[in-house]
Amino acid sequence: MFNLWVDLSLSILEAQQVIWLRGMRIASGGKAAEREAKLMVSEKIEAAGRSITMLAMGAPADKFVSYYGGKIRSNRKRLLRSPA
Template identity: 40%
Template sequence: MYNPFFSSMMLALEAQRVIELRLVRLAWGGREGMAEAQSMITEKMHAAGEAMTTLMMGGSPETVIARYREHVAFNTKRLTAA
């Protein structure tokens, strides 16, 4: 059985790691900081558009949460690869 509370809580916890990693990059500044700031805004706009489209097409909130968790996992992997 799907538990929306658990998935939402996991998304919040996983997102905290990405926030931490991004803040470090932003704090260091320079080209990497600027690139991270730009990609952060672009990614958020695309993710919100994707979520809106999913819901408008009849998708479930569970699908949206699962997709956001994929985005967060990708960002965690990308930001820790350096």
């Protein structure tokens, strides 16, 4: 249970960074901003579908945190390394 709260807390902090990085990318305009906006929307739709499936199958909370944490981390890494 302790690890769940630690993972969740870290994911929240990383999510804030992803929000900021995405905001900067979109605010810069151009093709990169358009791609980022489309990617963000498609990821939200995919995550919603995945969440519904996980809930329907009775997945425990740590599976949700693990799934979303992985998505958040991969977005953070991508946004930090690509120049726009």
